[in-house]
Amino acid sequence: MHRTTYDIITVGGGLGGSALARAMAENGADVLVLESQLEFKDRVRGESVLPWGVAEAKKLGIYDGLMASCGHELPWWDMYLGPVRVLHRDLVASTQPGVPAISFYHPAMQEVLMQSAESAGAKVRRGARVVGLSLDGTPTVQVRVDGVDMKVQARLVVGADGRDSRVRVWAGFQARRDPDQNLIAGLLFDDMPAPKDANHLWLNPSIGHASFVFPQGNGRVRAYVIYPAETGVRLSGTGDIPLFIEYALKTGAPRAFYSDARPAGPLATFDGAASIVDYPYRRGVALIGDAAGHSDPTFGQGTSTTLRDVRVLRDLLLQLEDWDEAGNAYAEEHRRYFNVTNTIETWWTEVLFKTGPEADALRSRVLPLWQQDPTRQTDVIFSGPDLEITESIRRRLFGEE
Ligand SMILES: Cc1cc2nc3c(=O)[nH]c(=O)nc-3n(C[C@H](O)[C@H](O)[C@H](O)COP(=O)(O)OP(=O)(O)OC[C@H]3O[C@@H](n4cnc5c(N)ncnc54)[C@H](O)[C@@H]3O)c2cc1C
Incomplete structure (x- = not known):
């Protein structure tokens, strides 16, 4: 690592870090990806992308590469109550994006995206663990490679270091955690x-x-x-x-x-409890993916949200010359869509996962209504968070109107 200054440094070369590095490098930005792992292993992470995330992957231009290497199409969503199948849903025909879900083996996906970031012109450094971050002046990352520490700077540092993000802590972001469920x-x-x-x-x-x-x-x-x-x-x-x-x-x-x-x-x-940074940008540091907020994996929103983060941040960085303005606009937008998915997950949890007599009574009222009219559930989980959450949506979901 002879150079010490870049346009963007991504801390982490997972789904978020590599996809953003690729997207910005192919648009001429000077990007450095710092990834601690020399070889990707099974970390038990998200491997199923729901239709709205597939739509984001297409917008980012990474869909074809994934499908040509490790991707597998899943056009149906089958749901069972106990052993009885109650839903055989055609995702292409019934979701707003009109595309199937896909799956992949997580380490293979990371490898493919990291190589694609490199082919787009990003500099990728593996076996490079970021151990500190300073926000005095130009954001400066301290990175350890082969036991030696060095400093690199960027106009924008992107914390894409996952659910246990250290960038989040070093940059002074506060995360709010939902109650355990x-x-x-x-x-x-x-x-x-x-x-x-x-x-x-x-x-x-x-x-x-x-x-x-x-x-x-x-x-x-x-x-x-x-x-x-x-x-x-x-x-x-x-x-x-x-x-x-x-x-x-x-x-x-x-x-x-x-x-x-x-x-x-x-x-x-x-x-499963979600952990959310309300406003994931400050002073030249943006958080994306699980570092910015991880939702309850039960609802399979993590990969889609990460790809949305990448697409929104990319578009703003390309549109606006002032990257501080772009970072702030990204944080506002993130707050909006993350709140939509988080709210729907909380409501679905009430209906599907709470136990006890009150929860049983709620289910016996609500589930038949959902079956008669599936639009009552609202389709955020499959079709994405481009929806305003209103009191009338809540009342329809809980059958209270
Ligand atoms: C059990 C479980 C099941 C899930 N199932 C689903 C699902 O079915 N569908 C779905 O959409 N989502 C699912 N998710 C969520 C999904 O895995 C995440 O949303 C997604 O992996 C986030 O990507 P990321 O790039 O933000 O983080 P990560 O994939 O965690 O990548 C972070 C990268 O940063 C690197 N890194 C970390 N710290 C440093 C450092 N200090 N220096 C350098 N590199 C560093 C790591 O090595 C890693 O490569 C699941 C999550 C869990 C835990």
């Missing part, structure tokens, strides 16, 4: 005989459990189980795999899916 545990399987053209969701709301299977092609799937945080059970390691499968079966998932499936990665559990 769900835990989510994930595990990759090979040889699972699940239909490969659909996302599968089983719900057992009376006990607050759910499970997902997201096929990636060739019998490989990412599976998740979701259960109440108050259980305090954090599934981890090979010893807990039988319990993971027991939790999946409790939701109604077919035993045949799991009987010969082979675990193919680590088992890890995460808090």
Whole structure:
């Protein structure tokens, strides 16, 4: 790293960092990506992108490259109450973007996007851990490579360092955390005989459990189980795999899916509670992706929101000469759309995941209404957050009008 000054430094080369680096480098910006990992491994992260995120990937010009390498199309959304399928939804025909969902293996996606950032002209430094940030004057990043620390500066530093972002802390952003509700545990399987053209969701709301299977092609799937945080059970390691499968079966998932499936990665559990930075820009530092806010993974909004962040920030940086103005406009816009998804997730959680007699009563009133008229749910989760959240939308969702 001979140069010490860039237009943009992204801290992190995940979905957000690499996609932004590519988008800005192909428009002539001088971009440096600092990524701590030399090789990407399974970190149990998002691998299913819902239609509105696919639309964002297309707008960013990364869709074709993903589909040509690691992407897999999922045109259907299948939902089950216990073992009974209650919805077989055609995502292309029924969502506002009119495109399918896709899935990919997360480490493969990171590799593809990082290479594509490099081909677009970004400088990529792997094995480079950012260890500090100063906001006095031009934002300055302290980075450690092979045990040696050095300083690099940029007009804009982008914190794309994920849900445990250190940039967020160093730059003095405050994150607000929602109350605990769900835990989510994930595990990759090979040889699972699940239909490969659909996302599968089983719900057992009376006990607050759910499970997902997201096929990636060739019998490989990412599976998740979701259960109440108050259980305090954090599934981890090979010893807990039988319990993971027991939790999946409790939701109604077919035993045949799991009987010969082979675990193919680590088992890890995460808090579902959302964590949000209200205004993710200050003094030459913008946060994107999970660093700016991670929603409850149960609702699969993380990759789509990250791609929205990248697209919105890219457009503003290209439009406005004053990047401080662009950063502030991005933060305003982020606040709006993140609030929409967060609000809908909170309402869906009330209906689908709360337990106890009151929650059961709410469900027995609301679910038949949702089934009669699916537009009551509002389609933010699939179609995206370009919607104003109003009191009348809330009342329709809860069947209170
Ligand atoms: C269990 C679980 C399931 C999920 N399922 C879904 C799903 O089905 N659909 C969906 O849309 N979303 C899902 N998500 C969310 C999704 O994974 C994230 O929204 C997405 O990965 C965010 O991308 P990112 O680039 O912001 O962060 P990350 O993917 O976390 O990338 C951050 C990068 O920064 C690097 N880094 C970190 N610190 C430093 C440092 N100090 N110096 C240099 N590099 C650093 C890391 O090595 C990493 O490569 C899920 C999340 C979890 C936890």
